[in-house]
Amino acid sequence: KNQVEQSPQSLIILEGKNCTLQCNYTVSPFSNLRWYKQDTGRGPVSLTIMTFSENTKSNGRYTATLDADTKQSSLHITASQLSDSASYICVVTDRGSTLGRLYFGRGTQLTVWP
Amino acid sequence: EADIYQTPRYLVIGTGKKITLECSQTMGHDKMYWYQQDPGMELHLIHYSYGVNSTEKGDLSSESTVSRIRTEHFPLTLESARPSHTSQYLCASSDVRGKQFFGPGTRLTVL
Numbered sequence: 001k002n003q004v005e006q007s008p009q010s011l012i013i014l015e016g017k018n019c020t021l022q023c024n025y026t027v028s029p030f031s032n033l034r035w036y037k038q039d040t041g042r043g044p045v046s047l048t049i050m051t052f053s054e055n056t057k058s059n060g061r062y063t064a065t066l067d068a069d070t071k072q073s074s075l076h077i078t079a080s081q082l083s084d085s086a087s088y089i090c091v092v093t094d095r096g097s098t099l100g101r102l103y104f105g106r107g108t109q110l111t112v113w114p
Numbered sequence: 115e116a117d118i119y120q121t122p123r124y125l126v127i128g129t130g131k132k133i134t135l136e137c138s139q140t141m142g143h144d145k146m147y148w149y150q151q152d153p154g155m156e157l158h159l160i161h162y163s164y165g166v167n168s169t170e171k172g173d174l175s176s177e178s179t180v181s182r183i184r185t186e187h188f189p190l191t192l193e194s195a196r197p198s199h200t201s202q203y204l205c206a207s208s209d210v211r212g213k214q215f216f217g218p219g220t221r222l223t224v225l
Contacts, residue, residue: 004156032212043118043204043216044157089156093212102214104156 003027004092006105014113017080021108023073023090031095035064035075038087038107047075047088080112117141120205120217127195128225135190135220137205146188147214149204150174157204163188195224 036044048057048064063076087107118139144165149157159172163182205217
């Protein structure tokens with residue numbers, strides 16, 4: 001069964017600190033992995049996308065890593081800001097269907113305190 | 115910023131009413147999607163469309179229906195709303211590389 005598991009479920013950090021969110025998946029065959037940021041009451045917004053051959057991708061203070069062998073990804077946030085408070089969702093696409101089916105994790109709820 | 119819009123943003127309605135959630139995009143994307151998301155839970159695909167006059171049911175069974183008469187428009191309809199339909203509904207479209215762009219969502223409450 002294709003699954004995407006994220007940890008931790010929730011995380012509280014102080015402003016200016018770094019944090020790392022984890023994503024493990026069993027989706028196969030693998031096409032790509034995306035990290036989305038979803039603010040409360042809003043739709044998800046794409047942060048990074050990585051294909052099989054990529055193991056690191058940065059977008060400002062966000063750095064995603066991918067280990068396709070162990071089927072693990074992480075999202076590292078540097079120098080956190082209050083506006084980083086959101087749910088971070090890991091999404092894996094399979095390439096075994098015409099649709100390119102997306103599998104969503106439940107997200108990590110990050111809260112940044114001043 | 116994605117050009118995909120959903121209306122209404124919030125809707126509170128009584129049981130048995132018919133409702134239509136609107137979704138439109140101005141990016142010319144062929145593929146569009148509807149997801150249902152409960153608080154703290156993952157998004158579940160309920161409908162998708164490859165293009166005009168193409169609609170398919172997603173992974174999660176839903177009593178809603180969709181139509182795709184125009185490329186830019188993908189409305190979702192509930193003929194008779196029930197409290198179990200209370201949820202957030204997210205519309206998305208994807209470009210040729212498969213990157214999905216999400217609308218802001220409609221938060222539906224059925225009393």
